[in-house]
Amino acid sequence: MRPFARADEFGVLELINADQVPGQPEVTAAQLAEAVAGRSPNDSGWWEELDAPVTVVAVEGGAVVGVVSFAVRAKDRTGLILWLHCREREDVAAALVAYAVDALAGCARLEAFTLSSALVVALEGLPVRHRAVTHEALLAAGFVGADLWAYMRxxxxxxxxxxxxxxxxxxxxxxxxxxxxxxxxxxxxxxxxxxxxxxxxxxxxxxxxxxxxxxxxxxxxxxxxxxxxxxxxxxxxxxxxxxxxxxxxxxxxxxxxxxxxxxxxxxxxxxxxxxxxxxxx
CATH class of the missing domain: 3.40.630.30 (Gcn5-related N-acetyltransferase (GNAT))
Structure with a gap:
């Protein structure tokens, strides 16, 4: 694991777009830059409450195989896993979730996929049918999932x-x-x-x-x-x-x-x- 760098942009975009679900346009470099900076046209007021996000990549054999972005909301000591992509590789998903949980260990409460990022259109949550491996990695790490929305196209x-x-x-x-x-x-x-x-x-x-x-x-x-x-x-x-x-x-x-x-x-x-x-x- 290491911090995201500008040189990782192409590899991270490939990961994100490989995980996209029907109805979601291909993510651009400009959208990725907004997400890394902690800005989003969706839920913008809630994003403004967060400290600067930390974005980390998982590297294997010189290639980027996973990415996770997380942040802290200081006002209520909540740590948030904002977005995560890994082509639904079980070992990488587990490692990314574990890394974020460890990094947010000082928080009183953790959340994941509660805000809509700049990487998506209208999605506020994890699409569990298409992202079943990430869903299971979160549950295995002690998270409790809430089925909140139907996504339709x-x-x-x-x-x-x-x-x-x-x-x-x-x-x-x-x-x-x-x-x-x-x-x-x-x-x-x-x-x-x-x-x-x-x-x-x-x-x-x-x-x-x-x-x-x-x-x-x-x-x-x-x-x-x-x-x-x-x-x-x-x-x-x-x-x-x-x-x-x-x-x-x-x-x-x-x-x-x-x-x-x-x-x-x-x-x-x-x-x-x-x-x-x-x-x-």
């Missing part, structure tokens, strides 16, 4: 008609658009999408007024969102659904996932985050 155009009547489009600050479906002067549904990155757009969220649910408004705004992303150059769209509380009727996502599947979305993976007591806790 669809090719564009969606299997929905485009109905623009009553839909307002507004470019927001940054790289987002907000769509509002109006019924007279009342906004009955809305959605927010992210500008495409290398042909991949993001549906950040859809919401419908409680009193207007069950009338198909969500489908209308979903169709409009997919059409807008296609107009902006997207060939596919990804989203995540916080369906971690299936027994909670107030937070049920059954209807939402049925709508997404009807529009052509498929579940690519489940996203897990992890926690563990720290070395002194």
């Amino acid at each position: 669809a090719e564009l155009p969606l299997s929905l008609p485009r109905l623009d009547a009553g839909v307002r489009y507004e470019r927001m600050a940054g790289d987002e658009w907000e769509l509002s479906l109006m019924e007279g002067r009342t906004r009955v549904a809305k959605a927010q999408v992210g500008l495409p990155v290398a042909g991949t757009g993001v549906l950040w969220w859809i919401s419908t007024r409680r009193r207007a649910r069950g009338r198909g408004y969500g489908r209308v705004v979903l169709g409009a969102a997919g059409a807008l992303l296609a107009d902006l150059g997207a060939r596919e769209v990804v989203l995540v659904v916080d369906d971690d509380a299936p027994e909670d009727q107030g937070r049920s996502r059954v209807a939402a996932k049925r709508m997404y599947r009807g529009a052509g979305f498929v579940e690519v993976d489940r996203l897990f985050s992890y926690t563990r007591h720290g070395g002194d806790g």
Whole structure:
């Protein structure tokens, strides 16, 4: 193990892109530089709370075979494993996790894959079906996993008609658009999408007024969102659904996932985050 150096960039990018899941664009050198620096367009406020990350590579026979980045959030003495890649080699994954845990031994609590880094689009967690070896390495090191999100993807155009009547489009600050479906002067549904990155757009969220649910408004705004992303150059769209509380009727996502599947979305993976007591806790 040794600290990441600029000369490792090509090898690390190869590792990251080998681990990518469907719907994730190829990671660039600029994105890697942001991740190493501890910056991200996703969850940016939470990243600002961290001390400078430490990024370490595992080397075998002169070649980079693994990489892990971790940091400390001083305000609550939490150590975080931010991202890790190793082509899902069992021995390397175990070594990288062990190294990070040892380095963060003074923390009261440890977390892993709880923040969305600059290396991904919309992913907040570890995609466990595609990254099963890393998942097992974390569990073996004493972490407890939480199944929090469904990660879904669809090719564009969606299997929905485009109905623009009553839909307002507004470019927001940054790289987002907000769509509002109006019924007279009342906004009955809305959605927010992210500008495409290398042909991949993001549906950040859809919401419908409680009193207007069950009338198909969500489908209308979903169709409009997919059409807008296609107009902006997207060939596919990804989203995540916080369906971690299936027994909670107030937070049920059954209807939402049925709508997404009807529009052509498929579940690519489940996203897990992890926690563990720290070395002194």
